[in-house]
Amino acid sequence: MIVKIPDREYQQRIQKFQKNIRAAGLDAALVHANESDFAHVRYLSEYWPTFEAGGIFVPATGKPVLIIGPESETYARGRSKIPTIMKMVEYRESAEPQYPGIAVANFKDVAKVAMGGRKLKSLGLVGYSVMTLPVYMSLKKDLPGTKLVKADETIFDLRFIKSANEISCMKRAFQISEKAVAAILDEIKPGMTELQVVGIAQREIYKHGGEYEGHALYCFCGKATNNAISRPTHNKIVRNEVIQLNIGARVGGYSSSVGLPISIGKLPERKQRLVEFGLEAHIQTMKLMKAGKPASAVVKEYEEFVKQRGFQKYMLYGPCHGIGMMEVERPWVESTSTYNLQENMTFQVDTFFYDRDFGLRWENGVRVTKTGVEKLSSKFMKLVVL
16 A cells, blocks of 8 residues: 555645745745755655755745756656746756756746746745755845845744654554564574665565665664664674664655664673663653653653663763654754644654663654654564574
8 A cells, every 4th residue: 555645735735834934024935955855845845856956936925836957857747746847957966967958947037937026035945954055156146135044944843743644654664664674683694794684674665665765774783883873884793792773664755763772692791781771761761752741851851860770871862853754853852952742743762872882772753642652663662682
């Protein structure tokens, strides 16, 4: 069964986004995305750039325009829920081909189509952190009288609360991730490389209907497990050592990740103790979460729990981050957070502890409810010794 976001929901997203644009006192917003950080553009249009970048010019009132690179027109017209599409050289791939003979627009042309004669005094920039210098410089050149304003907040609050369709996509993604983890546990052997283990997961993700990996897949063995962020290598799997798995599928644009430390044979007592506590802290985080609770309180109570148990020196950060179209997205759950958890927010409970020669991460997705959380994945919230 294919799970996806229906067309009417994309239309509703545009309408809600335009309401936010007007509330911010802006005349329009330019939304930017690229192949790896595609979420804002795909959220509004279903268009997912590949090689090239993508943008959407959304007037406060009227019809939006999808902006693509010179090579993507056929692909975009077959995928985009926004029918008006214009090509710009600023959205080409980074090798900067010239594309002689292909007619392209500039931002003045785009604004003329989108604004329908209305004045463009202020333009919000959404996706500010991934917006390229060629795009920004062209905005300054083509729209010299327009005030450019960082405006990510106009879309983030729309993405914080997930719809029933979004949650369905996420649940399916987590189900596929669990199938991939199960296959790894059936097939992993000493002497395999970390990359070969990841290959098992990739096979299962596509076999069961995933459209892509939800993030760069992890398999680390031994000392490499103390890397908070890293990539698998030709390092070999060995017995009696921590093996870290973080496996995620993407479905309908939505990510997942199931993370757990495993071992082939018994771990040394020191390592086993931290792995066990990591799972205990992971479960404790979920117990602390419910709608209406300040996000900062979750963090402070979690950190106090870790401190009381004597494990604070092994903690890098914690304990949650948002998950949705990106495996890591806003909102973060940090001691400095100023918002309350709300029903149907989705988070990745991310429990990472590390020592000098190893580390571990437990990860599972949850949906915030009125009384607690609904686990989007829980099959492998347990100690696994093969």
